[in-house]
Amino acid sequence: MTESDPQHNTRESDEQAVAGFRALQLGFIRLDAIEERAHSLHVQQGSSLAGDRDASSYNPIPDQVQGLLATATDHLRAVQVAVEDSGGKILAMSMFTLLRSAYEAAGTGMWLLQPRSRDDRILLSMQLTWDNRRQVRSVGTALGRHPDSDVGFNRMDARLAEIRETRDGLRGSTVTRVVKVTDRLISIAPLAPDLVFPPLVLWQMASGIAHGNSSMMQNLLELQQVSPYTNGSASFALTTSVGHLVVFYEAALQLVGRLIDQYESRNVSPVLNGRRARQAPAWLIPSTVQACSSTPPLPRTVSVA
Incomplete structure (x- = not known):
């Protein structure tokens, strides 16, 4: 000024x-x-x-x-x-x-509930669940723990993969890239x-x-x-x-x-x-x-x- x-x-x-x-x-x-x-x-x-x-009972x-x-x-x-x-x-x-x-x-x-397709909603939900739990693992890694020792993360990852395999529209999909907050708000x-x-x-x-x-x-x-x-x-x-x-x-x-x-x-x-x-x-x-x-x-x- x-x-x-x-x-x-x-x-x-x-x-x-x-x-x-x-x-x-x-x-x-x-x-x-x-x-x-x-x-x-x-x-x-x-x-x-x-x-x-009922389609995705994990989180x-x-x-x-x-x-x-x-x-x-x-x-x-x-x-x-x-x-x-x-x-x-x-x-x-x-x-x-x-x-x-x-x-x-x-x-x-709002972003989670927005898609018309159930498979799309479930995939967004799984991506968010995976990334939230990944952040917990990252904290542990920063504190000196080996990532492979986080059995909770591995169990979550396996469970999400198992659920995806039960739905034709989600087989082969990945959950490791979550949509950024900015893109959620735009959508x-x-x-x-x-x-x-x-x-x-x-x-x-x-x-x-x-x-x-x-x-x-x-x-x-x-x-x-x-x-x-x-x-x-x-x-x-x-x-x-x-x-x-x-x-x-x-x-x-x-x-x-x-x-x-x-x-x-x-x-x-x-x-x-x-x-x-x-x-x-x-x-x-x-x-x-x-x-x-x-x-x-x-x-x-x-x-x-």
Whole structure:
């Protein structure tokens, strides 16, 4: 930033902060409803999910998705704990670490359920299972253990191969190359067309802040000049506005809600009590804020009645 820039302070007003806190509190209430839905999920006999589970009993798809839901909601709950237990403080960078994890977990769950083919869903599930367990083996190797001594990994690898051999469409397939997180988020974008930003962009912005990317922070966080210009440059404090946090938080809530919708749409039994079951209607989270401008406002502790 130079002296020629028109604005050296993008801090949000107290009125904007109060409105942001109220919107954030509504988001926490919606999280309660999301968690209640997630906790009530079970596999309906005769549903597509039941077929996925029965076709691959090792770390089956419904279990993986419920684990990813728990991961996403846990990180979103941590945002609430951080805000409320601190008396309303908005931490500049760490909030985006939590949101990044929520985007990634919800997006991965949507990616698992996205393919129309059961074989494709099972293969993605196996690739994710294999790579997750590989990471555990890598930790052991880094600590000095020989990879071949990891009998748990070898047992998992053999079991996945055995299951693949039982399905004509999976014989000869490999599980050793998992799809990257970025590609997963690109693939699910059509499933969440009304997000304020595409899933990948949300994840990239949150990742940039979480990883200390100064360029990303200067473009997304609030700036407040703290020293005069000297030789064309000055120092600025970077903070996160309440309104800006709400935009990113609500996007995460929407992704988690869409994941639950996907789960429920694949969890419908063809026949229920002698009548054809109806798919549950899509669950929509009402938006309480507009998309933030390219230069967002700034946070502080504000008491809200």
